[in-house]
Amino acid sequence: MSEVKIIIDGKEVHVAKGSTVLDAAKKIGVDIPTLCHLDLHDTKMVNQAASCRVCVVEVEGRRNLAPSCATPVVEGMVVKTNTIRVMEARKTVLELLVSDHPKECLSCAKAGDCELQDLTELCGLRGDSISGTAMSTYKKDITPSLIRDMDKCVLCRRCETMCNKVQEVGALSGINRGFNAVVSSAFELPMAETVCTHCGQCVAVCPTGALTEMNHTWKVVEALADPTKTVIVQTAPAVRVALGEEFGNEPGSIVTGKMVSALKAIGFDHVFDTDFTADLTILEEGTELLERLENFLEGKEGPSLPILTSCCPAWVNFVESQFHELIDIPSTARSPQQMFGSVAKTYFADKLGIKREDLVVVSVMPCLAKKFEASREEFAVDGNPDVDLVMSTRELADLIKQMNIDMEELEESEFDNPLGMSTGAGVIFGTTGGVIEAAVRTAYEVRTKKPLPKIDFEELRGFDGVRVASVAMDDVVLNIGIAHGLGNAKALLTEIRDGNPRNIHAVEVMACPGGCIGGAGQPYHHGDSSILMKRQAAIYQVDKNMPIRKSHENPAIAEIYEKFLGKPLSEKAHHLLHTHYHMKDKA
Amino acid sequence: MAAIIQQKEEKFKELEQYIDSLPDTKGELIRVLHKAQGIFGFLPEEVQRFIAKKMKVSTAKVFGVVSFYSFFTMEPKGEVDISICLGTACYVRGAEKILTELKKETGAEVGKTTPNGKFSITGLRCIGACGLAPVFTIGEKVYGRVTPEQVKDIIAQYK
Structure with missing residues (x-):
């Protein structure tokens, strides 16, 4: 690609043709402020609306100011980013934006994380220089x-x-x-x-x-303060590799032990792990996969291949509203969050000898769709939900701070048993490619009755939006498709619907770019997608550090089947751990 | 009743045929909306959902375009549709007062239709007849240099 030479604030910079002035400036450390612009390179999201005009610069020979985010570089261009004209224009833009913005900054949910606030601070905006009665208002x-x-x-x-x-x-x-x-x-x-x-x-x-x-933090505080309730908590895999960011740790820091201590200090009666039910999901979904594979190979009646994973609630919603043709294909296994709720309010409540109404199940999730999922009526018994409250990673960080707990000073501790024991297979549910890798680890050994030659399936990992890889299981080769980000999932699903030319047998979909590590409940990345890669690396590190790395080798899983569920896909398992999907016609 | 349903089905069929006749639907949303409004007289939700599905675009996008352009309307026009100019020339010559009278006499609001479907009022920006300001039209008929006092008699002719 040919290069272009331009001058920004007196400094010469060489950039690829087609780059924007903003890209070029970044290259030489000129930090032009932006607001509407967002470039998440690794997930291919670029918002280039050029609507806010905060990033304007002066270009020699051009009459008006240019938005640097949407102005391509031209050979010999001379750009100035810090003249009084630019600074005045930027200030006016901000003043106008603020004039039509509620002044609720003290009590706003985004306080401290607001990019508009950061900008007004950066540009030294003071007072209300522009005020009018016209304010755009809209229903909440x-x-x-x-x-x-x-x-x-x-x-x-x-x-x-x-x-x-x-x-x-x-x-x-x-x-x-x-x-x-x-x-x-x-x-x-x-x-x-x-x-x-x-x-x-x-x-x-x-x-x-x-x-x-939708913030559930205070409801959790109220439940904890209620002496008639036993309050237990489950934490999703991706939370432990992101929570630290809210306390100033480097992205990718693993804070599992401290997180558990913090949850105990907050006052949860039992601190459990969604990774446990991730392992349980593998037993159910993996068995379903093998059953459907047999149907497929022998041309038998009944559900066949391809099979789609069903852990991601946003993905389930997407299929229900926009992929009616494929509604019978997803695995019927509930997500790990819901399996946990179901098991907690039966198996564990029985163990404690309490009624399900007196047990409050709280989840900490990297995800906002999990809040919706927990509210689905099929996941409740007589109006009592299996999972009562769902907090995001951000909400947990806020709660830890509100409870006067210093994360740094905490010792590390272990999850409680029995719903806290898990394997490396459970933790990789947190990243794109992880669920299917966990399933393959188990399906391989169950089907071939031989130990895996190598636990790590590197071919299933990565960050490309759509990946297809083949895994040999003795006599059969399983073609596996992986998509993260719903747009990528749509592309892959359309391919499967329209004839499945690549003969894909199993598909893993996660709705968020990167998988759960990039979930909408995680600490804000503010456009830095390298944070997602670091969280992903941390997930695989946690997996590596686990003494057991295959779901079917988890002794607590063996125990729950022996004492309670019988075997995978048993009638009881179907009742408690599986679900069905509904077509929805929505605008 | 059966006749109305059949009529509606025919309208949808006409719209469908029109969309199918386009060599490529990409970039043709506004054209299709024009056609649809021509057929149905307005663009109710049902029609917008139909267009979205047919053209494989999101319903939100269709609604975004409909709500942006003032030409498109989601309200059925009244049997008697009054278009009043609220442009600068008409405005300074008292269009506001005429509008108040029109609203009083018809019971309609700007952009709305009376519940019995009789009257609707559309506010316009300049119809290119500033010499006649203030001006409004009913169907093809133009009423120019109107005074608030005349409004009652004019509307009475349509009641």
């Missing part, structure tokens, strides 16, 4: 997973780009015009009535408090 929309407060929207369109271009869900669009312009749903329906999958990636990229999660 509250779903089980997220809250839309569009009064705080700056119309950057990141959510729209994420929803339509990356996830390809199509729940959002800019509507109306002028002061009434807003990002909303079709016919301004509540999000819960649209094709929204609750993946929450819009929340993950929103620069302000316009999109935030």
